[in-house]
Amino acid sequence: MINQTGLIVQVNAELARLFGYARDDLLGEKVEILVPERFRSVPPELRRQYLSAPEACRVGAGFDLSGLRKDRSEFPIDIGLNPVKTDEGQFAIPRRG
Numbered sequence: 001m002i003n004q005t006g007l008i009v010q011v012n013a014e015l016a017r018l019f020g021y022a023r024d025d026l027l028g029e030k031v032e033i034l035v036p037e038r039f040r041s042v043p044p045e046l047r048r049q050y051l052s053a054p055e056a057c058r059v060g061a062g063f064d065l066s067g068l069r070k071d072r073s074e075f076p077i078d079i080g081l082n083p084v085k086t087d088e089g090q091f092a093i094p095r096r097g
Contacts, residue, residue: 020070
């Protein structure tokens with residue numbers, strides 16, 4: 001789960017395994033840690049757009065998106081976002097597209 005500023009606030013075991021991190025290594029990190037440098041300008045803009053009118057959507061529709069593992073290897077990913085509103089604010093939950 002990602003907060004409004006792009007910090008990772010919850011991590012499930014599958015995401016940690018897929019990206020090669022321990023869950024605690026990702027908590028409090030910017031979500032951009034999980035994408036190669038060439039894509040890092042995309043998540044902040046998408047996050048702003050998404051949080052202004054949150055609804056379930058696909059990330060990276062129309063272009064190939066890659067994830068970045070802890071060992072710096074890349075792999076193709078297809079991600080969707082689901083909005084969650086709590087007492088603490090609006091969050092986005094990534095899911096496999």
